[in-house]
Amino acid sequence: MVSIEEFIEDTNKACSTDELSSLLGGALAGFGYDRFCYSLISDHDSLNLKAGHGILRNYPESWMKHYVSNRYVGNDPVPLHCFRTIRPFTWSYVTQNLKISKFQKRIMDEANESKLLDGMAVPIHGINGELSGVGMASSAGGVELNEIVINKIRAFCFQFHMAYTALLTAEENADGGIFLTDREREVLLWAAEGKSDAVIADILGISYSTVRFHINNAYNKLSSNERIYAVTKAIRLGLIMPSAVSERI
Secondary structure: OOHHHHHHHHHHHHHOOOHHHHHHHHHHOOOOOEEEEEOOOEEEEOOOOOEEHHHEEEOHHHHHHHHHOOOOOOOHHHHHHHOOOOEEEEHHHHHHHHOOHHHHHHHHHHHHHHHOOOEEEEEEEOOOEEEEEEEEEEEOOOOOOOOOHHHHHHHHHHHHHHHHHHHOOOOOOHHHHHHHHHHHHHHHHHHOOOOOOHHHHHHOOHHHHHHHHHHHHHHHOOOOOOOHHHHHHHOOOOOOOHHHHHHOO
């Protein structure tokens, strides 16, 4: 299974969207998901792109044609739920816990019949309300999830999205003028190690509110409102190196 560090390095070097798609497919396969579908759920003015389902994917083409011809786009409860949450969620959560219509239940049942099993979605909320997401499924089923696995998958998807948008905007592999203070780098480094804000405060000998102050400043500079997104973006831009923390433990 590829590590997140290897994935960041490989996707940063990718020269095409096909290469990025292959890298994401390989990473998700390591968790048991051999099918994925990356979509722009809302318009992305920052990329000058309209919303589009399945921009990059390896879902069965028969399912994609069926999905479009039956006008499931705009009615699928999975991308619709992405507007209401920032956390990854399983498709079974949608069918078992949300109030969905008979038509929406039909979409989910037919996906299951098309061997898109044990589905999960990762919402990716960006600037100015932009929303994209990665849907994934197993053609064999039997995927085992826990909180650690879900967060790892989330990190891979966030990095993929950043690499994709960077490729489209011809972003150079540099910090783009973003400057983090030493303390902001330090709290992000510990966040990358999975430490909570309270634990970071204890480690650094500062108050919880001070940790929150520096975390929020880093979020603003990285145009992020989400912890994992901020951490993976800082790693991608070379602003922090988690190994620097590991060496000190």
